[in-house]
Amino acid sequence: MNTKINVTVWNEFRHEKSNEAVKKLYPNGMHAVIAAALGKTGDMNLHTATLDEPEHGLTDDVINKTDVLIWWGHIAHGEVKDEIVKKVQKRILEGMGLIVLHSGHFSKIFRTMLGTNCSLKWREVAEKERLWNIEPGHPITQGIGKYIELPNAEMYGERFDIPTPDKLIFVSWFEGGEVFRSGCCWERGHGRIFYFRPGHETYPIFYNEAIIKVITNAVRWAKPRVMIQDDCPNVEPLEKISEKDVDFGSAGILQN
């Protein structure tokens, strides 16, 4: 029996084609680097999908086989078709896991799942970032230690317009003074969602072992525990219900 976690790494895959510095870092795309690293864990089957493929690489077959979807997007969020977003949302509500990286904070799927603007402050001057591990007992922070330090990062600062996370596990400090909720967990329907801040395309973030460790742990945390299709049935009572001496109308309103 195949008990491996089926992971789809989705990437917009545009900066890698148009920006020489990004192309040099990620010649086959960030998705290829993330998938190769996760593939080494041994407990995951990796698949990749990109924006410019038919249906953005997210056909019904791919969506239905995916246990955990990883999402990186930035300049082309608006090109992602609403019908695909709807299918992904349905699958998450049924139990699929979603991991949103960095600039994916403005993706249609993230904003759809959370229902807020997901806006933030930003600055790109290659400053130092320290991500503090504030939940050392959480499955996603296992093996991470007290903090992760990135020598050069794009800054994301509060206020991050998100619903209060069910669990906040990383808080970032930046050299320029800002702080940011960098590791956030939510549940929506039967699915688990993790947002992880690092991942700016011009820095070698996805070659960093600690970053890959967090994403690996997050995949294992977000894998489906159940997969339940939504319905809203009218049901017969399990026990016989005694007749009441009051008269309710069909909308449950007392008649008199």
Ligand code: ZN
């Ligand atoms: Zn960025």
